Amino acid sequence: MFIETETTPNPASMKFLPGRQVMPAGTREFADPEAAEASPLAQALFDTGEVTGVFFGGDFISVTAGPGADWTMLKPQVVSVLLDHFISGAPLFAGGGASGIAVPPESELVVESDPEDADIVDQINELLETRIRPAVANDGGDIVYRGYRDGIVHLQMQGACAGCPSSTATLKHGIEGLLKHYIPEITEVRAA
Incomplete structure (x- = not known):
């Protein structure tokens, strides 16, 4: 190997x-x-x-x-x-499971989304899955949705991206720009 x-x-x-x-x-x-x-x-x-x-x-x-x-x-x-x-061939997790967490439980959300914003939240998650997460994974990390309210998306960088010196620029210039382009209701992206 x-x-x-x-x-x-x-x-x-x-x-x-x-x-x-x-x-x-x-x-x-x-x-x-x-x-x-x-x-x-x-x-x-x-x-x-x-x-x-x-x-x-x-x-x-x-x-x-x-x-x-x-x-x-x-x-x-x-x-x-x-x-x-x-x-x-040892198991990845104690107890033999493969307990991955891609979406945080509701208790880990920074802000609860307004039910009227369900379509916007779905669009955010779709863009995260199809365009953003694959690019972030190439750099050894992940990005997790932590909430949306009043035009502000809360995201958390993980893995190699969490402490990266360029993570703020990636979040503000790259991800924020992409989300704003596709979803005009978004005014800002903040690190959670």
Whole structure:
């Protein structure tokens, strides 16, 4: 088995491509060791001591290193953990499931949408799925809808995109421009 690696726009993150499916559906982010307890693979990556974030995409894993971490030393450790996991056939999640989360539960929404805006919310989600999420996944991350009200869309960047220095520009200039172009009711996009 060979695991490819790619740099991301976020210098603290690297994208690892195992050449097989990671998540059957959705994505999953682990922002700390406590959250990683749900996944033996994420936990093993945090156990290296230098990992501060793990993100599972459909066919990739993004790993974020802490300040001062040296990717020339950390990268072989991460590849070793990934090889051990995929070669062993171990489950991705404790209990053997593949619990991906693509859309947050209502309790994680930043703002509740007005029921009269259901068509706008559907359009937002359609554009996120078809145009935005694939592009963000190429950079080792994901973007999650967190609500819409009064012309303002709330989105959360995840994975390599979460701490990326260019994420604000991506959100404001790229994503906001695209959403405003297709949905004139949108006046602003904010990070959640």
